[in-house]
Amino acid sequence: MILKANCRRLFAAIGFTLCSAVIAAAQTDGELLQRGRYIATAIQGCACHTRERSDSTKEKEWYLAGAPEQPPTVGLFPNAGWTNPRWKKLYARNITPDPETGIGKWTEADFIRALKTGLTPDGRILDPFMPWGAFQGLTDTDLKALWAYLRTIEPIKNKVPDSIRAERK
Amino acid sequence: MNHKLIGLTTVSSLALIMISQFYLLAQEKVPREWEQKSYVERGNYLVNHLAECVGCHTPLQPGSDTADRSLFLSGVPEKFAGMNQGPPQVAGYPGPNGARFYPKNLTPDDETGLGKWSESDFVKGFKEGVRPDGSKYEPSAMPWELFRNMSVEDSRAIYRYLRTIKPIRNKVPANIPPRN
Numbered sequence: 001m002i003l004k005a006n007c008r009r010l011f012a013a014i015g016f017t018l019c020s021a022v023i024a025a026a027q028t029d030g031e032l033l034q035r036g037r038y039i040a041t042a043i044q045g046c047a048c049h050t051r052e053r054s055d056s057t058k059e060k061e062w063y064l065a066g067a068p069e070q071p072p073t074v075g076l077f078p079n080a081g082w083t084n085p086r087w088k089k090l091y092a093r094n095i096t097p098d099p100e101t102g103i104g105k106w107t108e109a110d111f112i113r114a115l116k117t118g119l120t121p122d123g124r125i126l127d128p129f130m131p132w133g134a135f136q137g138l139t140d141t142d143l144k145a146l147w148a149y150l151r152t153i154e155p156i157k158n159k160v161p162d163s164i165r166a167e168r169k
Numbered sequence: 170m171n172h173k174l175i176g177l178t179t180v181s182s183l184a185l186i187m188i189s190q191f192y193l194l195a196q197e198k199v200p201r202e203w204e205q206k207s208y209v210e211r212g213n214y215l216v217n218h219l220a221e222c223v224g225c226h227t228p229l230q231p232g233s234d235t236a237d238r239s240l241f242l243s244g245v246p247e248k249f250a251g252m253n254q255g256p257p258q259v260a261g262y263p264g265p266n267g268a269r270f271y272p273k274n275l276t277p278d279d280e281t282g283l284g285k286w287s288e289s290d291f292v293k294g295f296k297e298g299v300r301p302d303g304s305k306y307e308p309s310a311m312p313w314e315l316f317r318n319m320s321v322e323d324s325r326a327i328y329r330y331l332r333t334i335k336p337i338r339n340k341v342p343a344n345i346p347p348r349n
Contacts, residue, residue, distance in 0.1 A: 009175065012176070012179045015179075038318075041318050042315060042316065042318035042319040042320070043215065043220050043315070043316075043319060044219050044220055045315045047310070047312050055264075055265045055308060056264055056310065077257075077310075082256075083256075085232070086234075128234075131221050131223075134218050134221045134223065134224070137214070137218040138218055138219060139214075
């Protein structure tokens with residue numbers, strides 16, 4: 001009788017621990033995604049990666065899909081690209097989860113490495129114009145949170161052309 | 170009786186924990202690493218890293234695209250007024266119908282920066298998209314539509330950090346409104 005009671009207590013304890021662990025994990029994932037959504041919609045919208053209408057408002061249906069496949073030669077920066085001492089045209093990339101034209105095949109580790117070191121999984125080094133120098137200072141929680149959020153957005157097929165290097169003077 | 174009591178207690182405490190956890194899930198939470206830190210530290214993190222205000226609001230070193238830290242957050246230099254070619258830190262951002270918007274001086278200089286702004290002026294700017302004089306911010310590269318979602322705590326943190334940086338006297342060129 002005492003043994004039986006102890007068994008029940010044991011099962012109750014195990015059940016309790018398991019439930020708590022599951023809830024804790026779900027809570028952490030939920031918290032990360034929630035933080036990521038907050039970052040992306042209130043603080044760091046990665047605005048360079050979404051093209052714009054002529055009145056500077058964002059084209060929501062191209063959210064974070066980068067510069068157009070056929071960028072205009074002149075126009076707003078996210079559409080026509082940026083010019084700096086290294087680039088004649090620097091186009092923002094597609095950071096939606098599309099596997100072919102976006103970052104759908106990246107892992108969380110790839111994403112964190114790219115933002116901390118500038119190195120992408122396909123061996124490119126991100127130009128410092130993409131301010132990864134500043135993003136190096138992000139906390140791991142915030143990097144994971146942003147990644148969790150980026151996995152949830154609509155994948156958009158849009159192959160951004162290669163950026164064009166500046167001519168050497 | 171005893172077992173029933175234990176069972177009942179376990180089930181009800183589990184239910185209580187689940188309810189409270191799911192309730193917590195629905196709240197916007199301050200990340201744990203920020204709970205213990207000051208507003209100024211949090212503002213520093215937001216301005217220099219997460220929101221990356223520096224990129225647009227700090228002038229560039231001549232002939233380069235690297236920020237000139239000695240002019241930290243002082244906006245488009247006055248001497249560039251009238252320029253319509255070049256990066257945003259020189260020529261501002263083009264808008265519709267010939268409009269041009271210049272990244273502003275965020276330092277606490279009284280005459281040319283945010284020196285005379287109160288904390289509530291600043292928070293209201295983010296929350297409601299209006300200047301202290303009540304006029305509305307036009308849509309521009311400054312992501313107002315995003316920042317209105319920012320928590321009051323975060324905008325307060327940004328303000329308090331911006332009070333700690335060096336005031337720099339620089340009268341940013343006036344925005345050019347769209348031609349109608």
